Amino acid sequence: MIYFDNAATTWPKPPEVLDAMRYCLEEAGANPGRSGHKLSLVAGKLVDRTRQAIADLFNISDPDRVIFTLNATDSLNMAIQGITEAGDHIITSSMEHNSVTRPLHCLGNNIEVTKIPCNQQGLINMEELSRAIRSNTKAIVITHASNVTGTIMPIKLIGELVREAGKILIVDAAQTAGILDIDVEGMKIDLLAMPGHKGLMGPTGTGVLYVGERAAFLKPFRMGGTGSKSAVAGQPDILPEKYESGTLNAVGIAGLGAGVDFIKKTGLQRIREHENRLTKAFIEGASKIQGWKMYGTSKDEVKAPVVSFLIEGKDTAALGGALDKWHDIACRAGLHCAPDAHRTIGTFETKLVRFSFSYFNKIEEVDYALKCLSDLKERDLSEFKGAGCSC
Amino acid sequence: MIYFDNAATTWPKPPEVLDAMRYCLEEAGANPGRSGHKLSLVAGKLVDRTRQAIADLFNISDPDRVIFTLNATDSLNMAIQGITEAGDHIITSSMEHNSVTRPLHCLGNNIEVTKIPCNQQGLINMEELSRAIRSNTKAIVITHASNVTGTIMPIKLIGELVREAGKILIVDAAQTAGILDIDVEGMKIDLLAMPGHKGLMGPTGTGVLYVGERAAFLKPFRMGGTGSKSAVAGQPDILPEKYESGTLNAVGIAGLGAGVDFIKKTGLQRIREHENRLTKAFIEGASKIQGWKMYGTSKDEVKAPVVSFLIEGKDTAALGGALDKWHDIACRAGLHCAPDAHRTIGTFETKLVRFSFSYFNKIEEVDYALKCLSDLKERDLSEFKGAGCSC
Incomplete structure (x- = not known):
């Protein structure tokens, strides 16, 4: 069989991915960060190792800004729903996946959305993007590369434009994480959403949201037990717990770590x-x-x-x-x-x-x-x- | 090592769980429901098999009402955030986990919350619960069993009371799914949230939300690609897609299926x-x-x-x-x-x-x-x- 559907999920995975998952499930099967006992600490270390590996790959200085999610769609919903308030204006492109267009659509009349038309090559027009920015523009949400045409958007240029305008840049790296060099600092990305199971070679059930310092006002999406600061009534204001409630997919994250290691080694x-x-x-x-x-x-x-x-x-x-x-x-x-x-x-x-x-x-x-x-x-x-x- | 932390996550898992995950990752590695090719169909079948197995275990007549999530906290956030609107009154108990109290807290002044005090045994007083129901009460959110004391709430009685009052019953089965007999019809549960990785013996990264017919107004939580009805601007109004956006954790769900099979067999x-x-x-x-x-x-x-x-x-x-x-x-x-x-x-x-x-x-x-x-x-x-x- 020839598998040419890697934009949906990569297959096969490096064999180390299953090994890491097996190790986590069989030898370190506990809930990371939930208890003080050895097994929980081992699971916590596996999660932290992956967090660090991802931080390294994307030039993220603080690994606690790497948030684990269910998939890239989960990350994009966290980013889009978490930064918008009634009256906001959001800019996006005409080349987006439903994981961007549908959250924006479902926010309804509370926000205004401008879709910058792209050309036949799928490329955005930087001048039109620049002209679209208004005083109530909160963010620009854009794909790094189209999942239809593969067209790569000029994220660095967009990042400079958005940063200068004092807005937030949300990037959908579903088709580029683990495939292109992404530097959140150099590209001035505030929120980076990515799947763990595509270019990063991890298993399904893993996604990542990088939350930059300028996006510190991001509201949490999923509230609940964080294994720390349990007595606080609301969500604790510390990273990564603020955005990570409930049991993490430690087994999947261990596999993702092996995937990222493979990317780095290769x-x-x-x-x-x-x-x-x-x-x-x-x-x-x-x-x-x-x-x-x-x-x-x-x-x-x-x-x-x-x-x-x-x-x-x-x-x-x-x-x-x-x-x-x-x-x-x-x-x-x-x-x-x-x-x-x-x-x-x-x-x-x-x-x-x-x-x-x-x-x-x-x-x-x-x-x-x-x-x-x-x-x-x-x-x-x-x-x-x-x-x-x-x- | 003796592992007595099964309320956080069960360990060990039945060996069939890893086998099923390995099979899904290595032999059926594609994205379920995303493409028409054989590998994607095999992955889709694994997911559907687990959906059916869960439906059977909880007496859910339509397996498409079984929604796969990241964890029980994700399920509870979907339920709580998805049913509440400004002005709603929600009733809960004083024995809840932060996965219930924090989403309610974070909804802030938009809603009113009544916490029914429980006794020293952790049990709710049915009369107080009954008295707390008002005209603007939208739902009762309650744990099936406390994760601290293990106290089992009289869900069947609560279900009858809530159904008679025309309200919605949300049950947190974090400590009971796969441990106690749960019948969503018999117990009159409208939304049932559960982890896949505790009593159901699946891996981390799996959770379930059952969405009953009376909760059909539940707003979707995570919008995006559903692999079907792609041309619809908003979230498609079909189950399970309405509540399942982005790539499902097929590998984890395959493992969960093996866990549920183990429960049924045992x-x-x-x-x-x-x-x-x-x-x-x-x-x-x-x-x-x-x-x-x-x-x-x-x-x-x-x-x-x-x-x-x-x-x-x-x-x-x-x-x-x-x-x-x-x-x-x-x-x-x-x-x-x-x-x-x-x-x-x-x-x-x-x-x-x-x-x-x-x-x-x-x-x-x-x-x-x-x-x-x-x-x-x-x-x-x-x-x-x-x-x-x-x-």
Whole structure:
């Protein structure tokens, strides 16, 4: 089986991830930070080790600003719901995932939202962004890279603009954490949301929210037991407890730590080079297939390892279904939980097939997939209509 | 090592739990419900299997009403924040964990809260509860069993009262799911919050919220990608997607499924009998130690396998520390994230040592712990002052 659905979750994981989870579950199975006994302390140390490893990777000076969550969507809800108040103005882009657009939508008439239209490549216009900032603008919420086109937003430039305007920058790193070099200080990011189970190679059930000093007013999202300051009536105002209530996913976090260690050991540059090579080879090869059409940018310096495409005359859901059933290639056809992005690039009706690569994919897999696409182009796929699409 | 901290998280887990997690991570590693390909469908099936197993265990007729969350605290926040509106009156008890009291506290002046005082046994007075219900009362939020004293609340009676009054009943089953027989229909529970990693024997990172039909107005807590109805601007109004955004903890949920299977295979009655036997043996034995004092009820029909105590003249934190360091017994000393409960039973200042048992504890471990307590009673524990307490 060829797995090209790494933008949904990476697979396989480095073997160390399961080892770390097994160790935590079997040998250090207690509740971290909840009791003073040895087992609880061992679990607490595993969590703190991962916290430190993540802080190191993202240039976060204080590891207690690394908050563990359920997934990137949880992190984004914490950030978006936690900073907004009635009357606020929030700026976002037209390339966002539903994990950004839906929390904003559900805040309803209490806030005003400006969506900056992006171009056909999926890129934001910096001048329009600059013009959109008003006195009541609270924050800019933007993806680091689109989960449809892979287009990388100029976060450093955006960070400078937002910081100068005295606003808060929230970045959705669902497609870039563990894939691109992210420096929260250098990029002036105030709130960074990321999944643990994609580029960072951890298991599902893990997400992270970095809470920068300028976002210290962030309201807690999930209140409850923190294992410390138990007698305080409200949520204690100390980090990370303020934003971490209830039992942490210690087993998952231990696995995430092993994933982050793998990223560090391998090196972001090596990972990026490998994934770029796969992406380029696929685009070059597929461009020779008549009717194949890619959306978004093809420039590797502004592209995460995500390629969305169609073949003219072929139903995209059927293409996804046939790739799976006939050729054992797992990919994702549909709207990718990002209808705004599809509207922006003009594929809301046709939808697209998405290939997303990870460090564990091989160039031979790309070659094989290219042969399969050439084959499918010539075949009747009507039996798969709607099959490969979950939207 | 003897592990008596099962009220924080159960340990060990049945070996099938790790097997199921390994299978999900290695063989079905994809994102459930996100794509149409085989791997994603396998992951989706694992999640659905657990959903069905939980529905069966709690007499939930529609498995789509079983919502997967991060932990019980996440579930309680979803329930409490999701049902309240400005002007609402909420009733709770004086025996609650911070996972109930803090969300209520943080809702601030927007709502009114009545805490029904419980007696020394930790039991609620049904007449007072009945009298507290007003026209603007939205819900009653109550623990099924105290995490300090183990006292079991008469949920069936409360359910009848609340249903008759036309209000919503939210139950915190942190100490009872997988331990006592819970029937959401029979007990008239509208929202049931539970951890996956305690009595249900799953891994950390798993929680459940049952959303009954009468609570259909519950607002979603975490909005975002649902893998279906992607083009809808807000959160789709279908279950379970309405309350499940972002990538589910498929690996953890697979493990939870194995935990629930273990509970069903073993039988709740057999589990209850074993845990009762341990609890009774411990109470009987410890009662003979001069100065040993238990708080809350000792009647096994209204007691979960949780015993909190002190030894007069001994600092409780030091006792917890010495049990860990000298005798390798893991327990929990302190306020147990439940300061209200400690105030109710009069132990807010002294705090208590808590032993909590699971199906995997043995009677020999209880016997050994009794010997250790007799020993520690005679010794100077001053070196451990504050050691075993994390509050």
